[in-house]
Amino acid sequence: GCGSDEGAGGGAAGGEKIKVGLAFDVGGRGDKSFNDSAAAGIEKAKKELGVEAIELSPKEDGSDRQDLLRKLAEQGYNPVIGVGFLYTQDVEKVAQEYPEVTFACVDCGAKGSNVANLVFAEEQGSFLVGAAAALKTKTNHIGFIGGEEGALIRKFQAGYEQGAKAVKPDIKIDVKYLAPEGSSGAGFRSPDKAKLAAQAMYQSGADIVYHAAGQSGGGLFQAAKEAGKLAIGVDADQALTDPQYADVILTSMLKRVDVAVFEFIKAVKEGKKPTGFQKYDLKVDGVGYSTTGGKIDDVEAKLDEYKQKIVSGQIQVADQPTS
Amino acid sequence: MKSALSLRRVGLALLAPAVAVVISFTLSAIVLAAIGKSHALVAFFDLGDTPRQQVNSVVTALNRAIPLFLAGIAVSVGFRMGLFNIGVEGQYRMATVLAAALGAVTPLPGPLNILLIIVVAMLTGAAWAAVPAVLKVTRGVSEVISTIMLNFVAVGLAAYLLQGPFKDPDLPPGGNVYTRTLPEDSWLPDLNGLLVAFGLPEPRIRLYGFLVIAVIVGAAVAFLLSRTRFGFDLRATGLSPTAALTAGVDARAMTVRVMLLSGALAGLIGLPELLGKTHAYGTSFTAGLGFTGIAVALLGRNTVTGIALGALLFGFLDRASIPLQFQGVPPSVVTIMQGLIVLSVVIANEVVRRLALARAERVTAEGKTTVTAEVAA
Amino acid sequence: MAAPAVELRGITKRFPGVVANHDVNLVVRRGEVHAVVGENGAGKSTLMKTLYGMHRPDEGQILIDGREVRFRSPADAIAAGIGMVHQHFMLADNLTVLENIVLGSEPRKGLRLDFAAARRRIEEISSCYGLRLRPDALVEELGVGDRQRVEIAKVLYRGARTLIFDEPTAVLVPQEVDELFANLAGLKAEGLTVIFISHKLDEVLRVADAITVIRRGTTVATVDPAEVTARQLAELMVGSELPTPPTRESTVTETVQLDVRGLTVRNREGRVVVDDVTFQVRRGEVVGIAGVVGNGQAELVEALMGLLPAESGSVVFGGEDITSWPTRRRREAGIGYIPEDRHRQGLLLTAALWENRVLGHQTLPPIRKGALIDRTAARADTERIMREYDVRAPGPDALAIALSGGNQQKFIVGREMSAAPRLLIAAHPTRGVDVGAQAAIWDQLRRARAEGMAIILVSADLEELIGLSDTLYVILRGRLVARLDPATLTPEELGAHMTGCQVPGEGTA
Amino acid sequence: MNAVSVTRTAPPRSRSGAWLLGAVGLLAVLSFVRVVSGQDQLTSSGTFGAALVLAVPIALAGLGGLFAERAGVVNIGLEGMMILGTWFAGWAGYQWGPWAALVAGTAGGALGGLLHALATVTFGVDHIVSGVAINILAPGLTRFLSEVLFTGESGGGATQSPTFSQQAPKVSLPVLSSGPDLLGGLERTGIFLLADLAGLLRGLTHEVGVLTVLAALSLPLSWYLLWRTPFGLRLRSCGENPHAADSLGVPVHRMKYLAVVISGALAGLGGVFLVFVSNGYREGQTTGRGFIGLAAMIFGNWRPGGLALGSALFGFADGLQLRSSAAVVALLLLAAVLLAGYAGYAFWRGGVLGGVVGLGAAVAFAVLWLVVDEIPESFVFFTPHVVTLLVLSVAAQRLRMPAADGKPYRRGEEA
């Protein structure tokens, strides 16, 4: 019992007690990846901001995304967060219906005066791990494995290629996607195919392969381990989340969905109404790379140099592959 | 005496669903009790506190049921003549992406454009279904294989079209990719006005205007199957291919026609959502309706009314998924329940059908009264 | 006196709503051929299935060699030395003869099936009883007679001492029947007991040592064949006279209705099965086609109906060349068809009778209503058929499957007649039908002929062929090898022609 | 429908010789295309190895379908049973190691089979309905179980089991494909046919998982069981004519139960294989392979050899597209060569229409190969599916499914 329903305060950080509603992408909490990262942001907000939160998952075919958001808004949750670009249209629609509620959409480009798009400069983070790969490769040959071929994952590819070529313009880069976009997530759930694709790359001479393929990434690590080569993780610091593969993970491209979610909730809690594009890039450490295991210690200085150039705008990273 | 008998018949007909519902809810209760959430069972029946919430719930369920109904019909048309069109999934995907892209660029006025979109969707669905049909009659390729394979091809092709030629050039940044949005006069009006006219509160969600078209399609298919020569030929082939052949039904021509019809109907599946909700085809467009349609068709025993009931049942179960989550029940439980319900409904159906068939034969043997053909099928 | 091989005492078997057997008593002595006769639906098959352990009797006792037994399944009956050859063959087409025979009691060598031992044993049985089996042939390649011998071998392989045959001769030609009876005699000589069911009373009188008559589910008499005539037997069965095919007064006209010239047909495997066939059918004429099953008569009929394409030759119907017409168009032009296999080709078993009335007549009056089906008319006409053809069914909404075989057949005849076809192709129109229904169907065919209908009759029943036909052709290996005059023909002569062992020229009209 | 069946007893020696000849011929064509197009991946040991890995789960699922359908039960629930297999394997594997995973996954699949048997055999439910229901049930159930049992385990979650600490063992052929690796050496020479043969052999023998060996053995084993033992004869008789089987004392219902449970177990084994490849359970990792397995079985005309061929074809095309998009382009040339061969054969047999169509298609593919130098990635993904369709439509189809397949059986009820 801390006060009445009507706007009574009492949270740890002061201000209004708020109820956060979060709707996951298909897969939901516990996917060890994107969704879990968002969940971590919520946990942190619960602990540090004292907010109340509920987390919902859509049906397997994703047909009820809009209903989820609507139900959350209807039940008085504010802010409401949709995780994943598949929510774009749904957030737009529901935000129109509930102008008094603040919405956030992770990875989206949703329109609306009460919508914040939490977007990331994945291409910038990928640039740095691409540079790292180019600096560390002994064969002048690296690879990239994408889950499903669409605009989002191509950002990873674009940055990676640009970063690698910035270091070694003549570097050879193998690229393979596991499934077309719209395969109901099949490309992010096929460790066996990722493994076979990675094997092909390693056998043809690549010694470092980067993935943006969700759970399929496990197959890449497995292949790296068997071939005695290296791999680069994505989203979280995978040397920590998949410790048994720590010895083959060169680095991971970090995408701080947790930070973005937390900061968004914090802003709302503080009475701000964040809208438009909330860009999480290198400048705000919304993306980055991990150093666990110390495998890139020797090139960190070089990477920092690139980072500064990107932050200062000296290097523009394209968000779609050139070819 | 006659009325007593027909009463008994009705009793038998109602027995199956009744038994099934009891069984499946008992099973569901057990599942819920197992995770310590037995109180959550009421969420299935609790449509909301206010009339408006209740209308919202009903509209949610209906909106889900409409495409499932169409999917079920599309599948059932094939089934009725013994063709297993697993390819409904791919057929509606191709149909929707093409109809969405084309409908957004044609200069036709609203109603005409809607008509065009519907026609294009049906033609595309039929064309995509024509491949397995032709392969079957000319090369003897099993439609089960070819439709499975073509589903995967459709995913790739639709992705290519969406990411390439059909992509809206003015998209804002972000991962989601759409076709151009349909002009607003080509959006199908919702039926909320109708609800209001009936004295119900206006729901927040739009009841798909496509409901009207779905009902018309359902009635048309029912009529086609039961009253026309084509429908008779189709059903006869399904009941006994050899007898139909002997009766002069051209099996190859029928295979092609029925696959085309099934595909054309499949082409409609995505339209309620396209014309009533998203107004564009994108990566997030609902997939998987074709597969669920198989379950719905079989649940409804391939009859139009049965499929309508099956689709509504699925709609209401799906609707419960969200309230259940608010009670802390994961959505996987709803999926489990759907599977259980499908199984118990068909088992109950089968048991009752046998009872009825045994009774039909008994009555015939006694030579006393009439027994209708309802027990068949 | 030794205990009887089989004794049934007071057997009663009820199905929901039907008492199939009621207080049946039957005594079969060891080493005799014992016939069981009765109308369709009298309960003969049910009784035999009970004896074979396929269902349990509700009341009564079964005694084998004087000892009471209780069978829970056919396996028990087999173990007690009883074997059964079913009315509908129980063979798997896609398995070999060997596999069909040993199924269920396979010789083993370790884990595997001992094919060599099985083959040896089968060859032994084959030569011992003169069954001429080919162990490695697929059953689907076999003719009816061969299949029956496989069935017999199955039973002998299991060491049966008592053999039950349910209507073994319905599909055989006389020579095959003779051969079967020779086999039976052989079995008898070996001390085996045979129980057999048949609708062909002369046959029964010829081979049986004792005859039991069943009427309405119960045994009404056991008689000595030496002391009864077929007529008396029939009266015991039904209380009516044994019908004979109608006597002939020619109604043949000069107008040729169907003119088939040089017709050659390949079957679906590409083998020539109808070879250069030429014949004509006039209005008011019944043309009979006689032949051992598998000699192309089925394919000839299918080709005439447009179910198989003609390789060469022509079919002219009422002056029009219909060689390449599809089935439906032929039906529309006035060809009616009573198919050989009523369950697979003639009916939609799980559909209502009125829908079966529509079958094959979708485009004909009174069913046709534009692109629609006139359901009211179909119902009304179904009721008319039921009335006029004495189809015993509750009503037009009854399911076809619920009718007895005889009633199903009468319905099909009624349906095909209702379109008043100019040509009727009737394949085995009375197969498996009891004597009463048989007479009714013959009557209908004769009346239609008198009204000028042209009829092609294919049948395995030689009496029927000779009795009904105005002209008779014999088909052998796809060719019409003889044209015979039914007026002067005996079944034995016809049988000789059919097997191709007649003296050339003799009996040719 | 009316096709002649091919098999009787043991295949005569000359037929296996013909098979061998055909295989070598095909390899020669492949080799020719490799040399002309310069796409080494076409016949590299890596590609064949990948093909093997991709074909095994499909073949296992197909084998599962084979057992069920040979006993007369259509099993479209293979996908669901495979899913159950993956989950149970994941659950047991991270706790007790790969052997436990093998047992649990197989049992999980068998459980799905048991449910299917209960519905179809005991209750007489339409086989497709029951299968579809199992395909709905299995993902829901596994998700639910993961939520309950994997959440909270380190490395586990609602969509995955903890990763196994112990890998399933692998074997290589000593000397030839490991150690001195003679085959590897030969493969690198690039000599026509010889290098390709080495690639094939090495791909099939280098670092092969034990389960692959098991799966490869299970194909001839299943053939032996089904066509050479009393058990198999009884099982098949239930799918051909259950009434006949019943009348000879074969316990039809029990046989069907057994067959469907075996079917589920094999599908489950396919799931275990996937789990071994990824070293843990990942939700949705079957990605429709149950359906592909079913298709492979039909492709193979309800026979183990045929389904192995179907799976291998699919696996090869899938492996190739995963390893090299460029090599997929070379498939166009392969298609052209094969179609030209087909056309020649058709002309020789006197089938003018078939020949002309085949020749036209051959020319079209050849032209396509000349003008296309890159296929859009979206198209590359469905290479195996299109290849399967193409092969099916060229190969004359004489399918014969078991006569009583899919028909509910009740004692005393005539069909």
Ligand SMILES: Nc1ncnc2c1ncn2[C@@H]1O[C@H](COP(=O)(O)OP(=O)(O)OP(=O)(O)O)[C@@H](O)[C@H]1O
């Ligand atoms: N399994 C069954 N269930 C219900 N009724 C049955 C069953 N089998 C037979 N009957 C009924 O039992 C009666 C006797 O049938 P049965 O098959 O024994 O006749 P039948 O004398 O062999 O006839 P036919 O000469 O036509 O072969 C019929 O009225 C039939 O409808």
Ligand SMILES: Nc1ncnc2c1ncn2[C@@H]1O[C@H](COP(=O)(O)OP(=O)(O)OP(=O)(O)O)[C@@H](O)[C@H]1O
């Ligand atoms: N399982 C069953 N349930 C109910 N009735 C049955 C069953 N089996 C047979 N009958 C009925 O038993 C009767 C006779 O059966 P039977 O199989 O002997 O047919 P029939 O008259 O000899 O015809 P046919 O020659 O076509 O087999 C028919 O009325 C049939 O419908």
Ligand SMILES: [Mg+2]
């Ligand atoms: Mg009988």
Ligand SMILES: [Mg+2]
């Ligand atoms: Mg009979």
